[in-house]
Amino acid sequence: MIDILTAVVPVVIIGLICAAVLVVASKIMAVKEDERLPRVRECLPGANCGACGFAGCDGYAKALVENEGTPTNLCIPGADAVSLKLSEILGVEFEDVIEQAAVVHCSGDCNATEDNVDYRGIESCSAAKLIFGGKGACGYGCLGLGDCMNVCPQDAIYLKDGLAHVCRPECVGCGLCVKTCPNGLISLTPAVEDVAVLCSNKDKGALTRKVCTNGCIGCKKCEKVCPVGAIKVKNNVAEIDYEKCVCCDACTGYCTTGCIIRV
Amino acid sequence: MTKLIIILLSAVFINNYILSRFLGICPFLGVSKKLDSATGMSLAVIFVMLIATAVTWPIQMFLLNPNGLGYLQTIIFILVIAALVQLVEIVLKRYIPALHKSLGVYLPLITTNCAILGVTILNIDEGYTFVEAMVNSLGSGLGFMLAMIMFSGVRSKLEGADIPKSFKGLPITLVAASVTSLSFMGFGGIIENLFA
Known part of the structure; x- marks a missing residue:
């Protein structure tokens, strides 16, 4: 009995001392946090x-x-x-959030463009980009190795025919993929207005045409057909000003190569 | 003085807590993915090892040994170290918020780590004086840091390596850890001859 007591009592005493010190310390040195x-x-x-x-x-x-x-x-x-x-x-006034969703500005899937080389390196766009700008014939296009897919917290990006697609209803517009894409192909557009130019090739029309059948050739037909003047061709590729765009679909059926579509 | 240097160096290299004694493997595999988290964890380990030794050594020598309570060593050490780390955390949060932020979650995490308990108990078993015990704790902490930082470098290389699918993730990490451990075996017997 005495043996048990000599073991239990010191442990209990030390435990009580520790507890008392901790309680006092947490009371005295409490840090006030905004509730x-x-x-x-x-x-x-x-x-x-x-x-x-x-x-x-x-x-x-x-x-x-x-x-x-x-x-x-x-x-x-x-x-x-x-x-x-x-x-x-x-306790402040409610402010509206402008919902955004990502879109990949490239439509060069395996039916539209071809590979220049057979790439067998690390399965990562940023690694592939280091070797002569990637395997594809178009140096501006999607590398198709899914860096954006891996970084997406919502799993809203998928690869199809060697091209990344964004499932817009699932996209929350966090913009992680925008920062990840080594070719800068992805941008955020207002989620309600969903017409986009799916090409980023800044070469002249003839050169673009040579490497990809879906690329924007900068013919400016869309510029002329747009009723509100929201489309401008800059650096040989059409750009939509979403401040002006009314999503009337005038350009989508009119584009020569079909790279302006609803997404 | 020579003895202190031998204790320090052998704690860092020969009896490295992770790579030779195989204590503290949990944080070694868990937090060594990135260099900054590995550094934060190691700093917290050094810090806790030092304060734990500073408190447990007197308890053993002046409280447990004179009363013949040596068999309570393990349970009392765990109790005291846990309470102490909590106390240190409260104090740091109040007075040195910057340090509290950089040690962050690692401080309470390693409270009950076997490397911490291991170093305090081994200090007693080796019969070290107070100063020797403190030097041994510092060396053990530095050895922990060395292993963590080295291994975080190895792991960041592994990220980009072309690894067979069946080896991806934990298997290749364990293989790399064993090779790192093997390389530390090469230090065995060096320190004693250094000062002979």
Whole structure:
């Protein structure tokens, strides 16, 4: 009995001392946290995508609570629902989130363009890009090894016929793929207006035509047909100004090579 | 002085906690993917090893040994180290937020790590004095850091390597770890002869 007591008592005493010290320390040295912070953080989706421009959801939550005037509509994946909740917690006016979705500006799949070389290196676009700008005949086009697919938190990007496609309804517009694509083919467009030029080849029309049957040849037909003047051909490739575009579909059926389509 | 240097060097190279004693394998495989997280983890380990030794050595010598309670060593050490790390975390959060942020989640994570308990118990078993025990803890921590940083380099190379599908992920990591460990076996017997 005594043996057990001599073992139990010191352990209990040390345990109690440790507990007492911890309780006192946590009371004395408690750090005051803004009670809104955990609530704000809970509202955010937690994807840590960085679309808001802060270091992850924690960073955005901290900025919202600490710096008054931080816009509540920066979380694009969260869309209006998150913005509404944030404005309620922080007691500011609701601001509309402009939903965006990614689109790959290339339509050079294996039926439209050909490979120059047989690439057998690392399965990564950024690695393939280092070797003479990739395997394809078109130096501007999709490398088709799926770096964007791997980085997508929503699994909204898939490869088909050696070309990356974005499943627009699933895309939350975080923009991680935009930063990843070594050819800069992906951009975010307003989710409601969904006409896009699926080519990024900046060579002259004849050169483009030689490497890809789907490429934009810069014929400016779309410029003329657009009723609101939203399309301009810059650097031999058509560009849509989404501020002006009314999504009337005038250009989509009219394009010579069919590279302006609804996405 | 020579003895202290021998203790330090042998703790770093010969009796390296990860690569020779095989303690602390969990953080070694878990957090060695990136250099910055490996560094953060290692700094936290060095820090906790030092304060744990500073507290457990006196407890063993002045409390347990005189009362014949040596058999309570393991449970008391775990108890004290856990409480201590919690306390240090509270203090750091209040007074040195920058350090608290850089040690981050690693501090409570390694509280119950076997490398920490291992170093405190081995300090007693080897019969070190207080100074020798502290030097041994520092060396063990530095050895941990060396292994972590080296291995994070190996792993970042593995990311880009063309590995057969069946070896991808953990298998190739374990193979790489064993080769790294093997290379550290080469240090055996060097330190003693260095000062002979």
